[in-house]
Amino acid sequence: MNLAPKLVHAATIADLEALPRTWRGEIIDGTLYAFPRPRFEHANIESFISADLKNPFQRGRGGPGGWWILPEPGIELPRSPEFSPDLAGWRRERMPAPPPRKQAISIVPDWICEILSPSTASYDNIVKRRLYSEIGVAHIWYVDPIRRQLEACRLVEGKWLQLGVFWGDEKVRAEPFESIEIEMSEWWEGIAEEEE
Numbered sequence: 001m002n003l004a005p006k007l008v009h010a011a012t013i014a015d016l017e018a019l020p021r022t023w024r025g026e027i028i029d030g031t032l033y034a035f036p037r038p039r040f041e042h043a044n045i046e047s048f049i050s051a052d053l054k055n056p057f058q059r060g061r062g063g064p065g066g067w068w069i070l071p072e073p074g075i076e077l078p079r080s081p082e083f084s085p086d087l088a089g090w091r092r093e094r095m096p097a098p099p100p101r102k103q104a105i106s107i108v109p110d111w112i113c114e115i116l117s118p119s120t121a122s123y124d125n126i127v128k129r130r131l132y133s134e135i136g137v138a139h140i141w142y143v144d145p146i147r148r149q150l151e152a153c154r155l156v157e158g159k160w161l162q163l164g165v166f167w168g169d170e171k172v173r174a175e176p177f178e179s180i181e182i183e184m185s186e187w188w189e190g191i192a193e194e195e196e
């Protein structure tokens with residue numbers, strides 16, 4: 001599977017802006033990666049995870065607060081002028097306030113969550129996993145709706161240490177949000193059955 005289109009030049013923001021409205025793209029190390037925008041199932045799971053984390057960790061309701069939790073933030077770093085994880089979180093001691101209006105986020109997240117789909121799983125597990133370790137993201141979650149599974153990892157000396165794989169209707173406490181229990185069964189609401 002070829003993850004990247006062949007470009008004759010390093011990808012630019014203009015290449016991103018030229019994508020069809022129904023596609024989303026990211027530029028990593030000069031390469032443009034583009035995929036169709038997520039559909040209902042993906043967006044629904046993303047909103048459930050965001051809701052589970054935002055109140056206790058961003059707003060401090062039923063949890064410790066101290067975080068910014070954002071869906072699909074545009075992040076700009078020197079080696080990647082645009083990438084956008086499904087969800088990302090920053091500890092407030094590292095990002096005390098949002099960036100000024102109209103300015104992209106330029107601080108590496110402390111936590112990233114990617115929701116896997118058949119069209120993006122290889123990209124998320126190879127290209128983005130490598131990027132996230134190289135830029136120093138401390139924690140990553142991979143959520144697989146087909147398997148109804150959460151894989152939680154922590155970066156240790158530049159390598160991903162798997163902390164646990166949880167599935168189905170488990171109630172979990174997963175780093176870096178282990179101070180609350182998350183009921184995963186709600187994440188799978190609205191997942192269509194596979195057609196045979």
